[in-house]
Amino acid sequence: MHGVAVDPIVTNLMVFVLAIFVGYHVVWNVTPALHTPLMSVTNAISSVIVVGAILAAGPGPLDRGAILGAIAVALVAINTFGGFLVTERMLEMFKKKERAEKHR
Amino acid sequence: MTDAMSPNQVALSYLAASVLFILALKGLSHPLTARRGNRFGIAGMTLAVLTTLAITRRIDLTIGALALGGLAGWIVARRVQMTQMPELVAAMHSLVGLAAVLIAIAVVNDPAAFNIGDPIPAANRVELFIGTFVGAMTFSGSVIAFGKLAGLGKVSRLFSSAPVVFKGQHIVNLVLAVVMIGFGIAFVAAAPAAHWPPFIAMTALAFVLGVLIIIPIGGADMPVVISMLNSYSGWAASGIGFSLNNPLLIVAGSLVGSSGAILSYIMCKAMNRSFFSVILGGFGSAEGTASAETQQKTVKSGSPEDVAFLLGNAESVIIIPGYGLAVARAQHAVKEMAHKLAAKGVNVRYAIHPVAGRMPGHMNVLLAEAEVPYEEVQEMDDINGDFGSTDIAFVLGANDVVNPLAEQPGSPIFGMPILEAHKAHTVIVNKRSMASGYAGIDNPLFYMDRTMMVFGDAKKVVEDIVKAIE
Numbered sequence: 001m002h003g004v005a006v007d008p009i010v011t012n013l014m015v016f017v018l019a020i021f022v023g024y025h026v027v028w029n030v031t032p033a034l035h036t037p038l039m040s041v042t043n044a045i046s047s048v049i050v051v052g053a054i055l056a057a058g059p060g061p062l063d064r065g066a067i068l069g070a071i072a073v074a075l076v077a078i079n080t081f082g083g084f085l086v087t088e089r090m091l092e093m094f095k096k097k098e099r100a101e102k103h104r
Numbered sequence: 105m106t107d108a109m110s111p112n113q114v115a116l117s118y119l120a121a122s123v124l125f126i127l128a129l130k131g132l133s134h135p136l137t138a139r140r141g142n143r144f145g146i147a148g149m150t151l152a153v154l155t156t157l158a159i160t161r162r163i164d165l166t167i168g169a170l171a172l173g174g175l176a177g178w179i180v181a182r183r184v185q186m187t188q189m190p191e192l193v194a195a196m197h198s199l200v201g202l203a204a205v206l207i208a209i210a211v212v213n214d215p216a217a218f219n220i221g222d223p224i225p226a227a228n229r230v231e232l233f234i235g236t237f238v239g240a241m242t243f244s245g246s247v248i249a250f251g252k253l254a255g256l257g258k259v260s261r262l263f264s265s266a267p268v269v270f271k272g273q274h275i276v277n278l279v280l281a282v283v284m285i286g287f288g289i290a291f292v293a294a295a296p297a298a299h300w301p302p303f304i305a306m307t308a309l310a311f312v313l314g315v316l317i318i319i320p321i322g323g324a325d326m327p328v329v330i331s332m333l334n335s336y337s338g339w340a341a342s343g344i345g346f347s348l349n350n351p352l353l354i355v356a357g358s359l360v361g362s363s364g365a366i367l368s369y370i371m372c373k374a375m376n377r378s379f380f381s382v383i384l385g386g387f388g389s390a391e392g393t394a395s396a397e398t399q400q401k402t403v404k405s406g407s408p409e410d411v412a413f414l415l416g417n418a419e420s421v422i423i424i425p426g427y428g429l430a431v432a433r434a435q436h437a438v439k440e441m442a443h444k445l446a447a448k449g450v451n452v453r454y455a456i457h458p459v460a461g462r463m464p465g466h467m468n469v470l471l472a473e474a475e476v477p478y479e480e481v482q483e484m485d486d487i488n489g490d491f492g493s494t495d496i497a498f499v500l501g502a503n504d505v506v507n508p509l510a511e512q513p514g515s516p517i518f519g520m521p522i523l524e525a526h527k528a529h530t531v532i533v534n535k536r537s538m539a540s541g542y543a544g545i546d547n548p549l550f551y552m553d554r555t556m557m558v559f560g561d562a563k564k565v566v567e568d569i570v571k572a573i574e
Contacts, residue, residue, distance in 0.1 A: 035465025058160025077173025
């Protein structure tokens with residue numbers, strides 16, 4: 001085993017499996033009333049793929065890959081901004097009620 | 105990579121972003137912490153994007169694209185109606201899928217730009233193959249789901265909310281899937297100069313498969329479909345993360361993927377479907393066919409004034425809202441009715457079935473929009489025990505989710521969990537007509553002696569009730 005580095009794929013697989021476990025346990029704790037905001041926020045989170053798109057857009061010269069990357073950045077940015085904003089809007093509604101409760 | 109940050113700094117920064125994403129999901133366990141959760145998500149995303157911007161060589165193009173997409177997203181998020189959330193979410197899933205495909209193409213085009221060896225090592229090709237086909241299927245499947253939800257059935261038959269089925273559908277899907285995987289293997293094995301043709305063929309077939317998988321699924325099963333595509337979009341992001349050796353994408357993608365999978369499971373359970381029966385299609389159809397045995401059973405019907413009288417004299421009322429209520433935009437009227445009743449000392453609560461609405465939790469959001477306090481809104485499992493001691497169950501625009509046939513072995517919906525409205529002392533049901541629900545079966549609840557039907561548009565009826573409550 002000396003001197004043989006772990007293949008990045010194996011490291012990635014470790015990260016992958018552990019993250020699924022974390023996701024599984026965290027999501028079961030989400031209250032059913034918030035399942036729609038859960039979906040919109042996971043939607044926003046999956047737009048982290050924008051990281052890949054930025055790398056694709058950014059090698060330097062304006063070639064085919066960079067243009068594809070830029071298109072991908074623009075498309076996913078809709079999710080990045082829209083997803084978090086619409087979640088905020090929904091959660092705001094749940095919060096309004098809280099205030100109404102306290103006033104009673 | 106460039107100078108602004110060392111690879112270690114980048115990795116640590118991505119780690120922090122991953123933790124923030126986990127905290128974001130954790131926050132959603134309670135309405136009180138949910139907003140903080142969303143802020144964690146925003147912080148994580150900001151960190152991820154800034155870190156990535158620091159290591160790319162070309163910022164102008166990226167910032168421009170970010171601003172353009174961000175503006176569009178901002179406008180959409182501000183304008184969208186809460187009843188349209190399912191469409192919005194479907195549209196957003198499609199964007200993640202398409203972006204995955206575009207990134208994969210960019211990688212195949214110039215692997216060196218992503219610090220991947222050129223020619224691309226076989227292992228990376230396998231990952232690219234998986235990320236691409238999942239992304240492509242997410243994209244085309246979500247487009248179809250969007251069309252079905254937005255009611256674009258008139259534009260194209262593909263978007264029809266009725267299942268689109270044809271002979272040999274399963275065989276066709278299977279063959280296409282096998283051929284697609286074949287091209288995928290060819291892509292992995294291809295010489296560097298010859299990898300485009302199999303890659304393109306594989307991607308094209310994945311687009312077609314995404315369409316074919318979603319068209320046979322009927323409108324009633326939309327909550328499952330949308331959860332499933334949510335899951336797919338996560339796996340697509342994860343797949344691209346593998347190809348780019350980017351742990352942040354892998355973590356975020358897996359979180360989303362498992363979240364969507366759990367929601368799919370919950371929705372299937374609430375509809376008493378196996379996941380595979382939904383995927384393989386043809387369910388949620390059969391509208392109207394089963395009402396063959398329409399013997400002249402009698403229903404008692406009453407006026408909104410009668411309902412107002414009954415409600416006003418009750419001690420406890422449970423309102424059961426269905427999607428029909430949202431379609432009629434009656435949420436605000438219902439809230440006003442509940443308010444008036446509460447002022448008279450009536451204990452009013454709401455009972456929500458997990459599939460009330462077009463996506464998981466949809467009805468909760470619609471009631472929240474109408475400023476119904478969430479403490480009054482109860483989940484099925486929490487409130488089902490209370491119906492027996494409740495004076496009135498008021499069913500508004502719901503049907504199958506209160507059908508007592510679900511408790512009878514042999515009925516088509518046997519085993520589906522229902523809200524036990526039939527156990528209440530009196531049941532009031534508002535419907536537009538006697539038509540059957542999505543499941544296409546008659547509902548004995550309507551014919552009980554203790555049941556009073558009040559026909560008409562939900563909004564009109566409830567507004568009349570509000571007027572009649574003195």
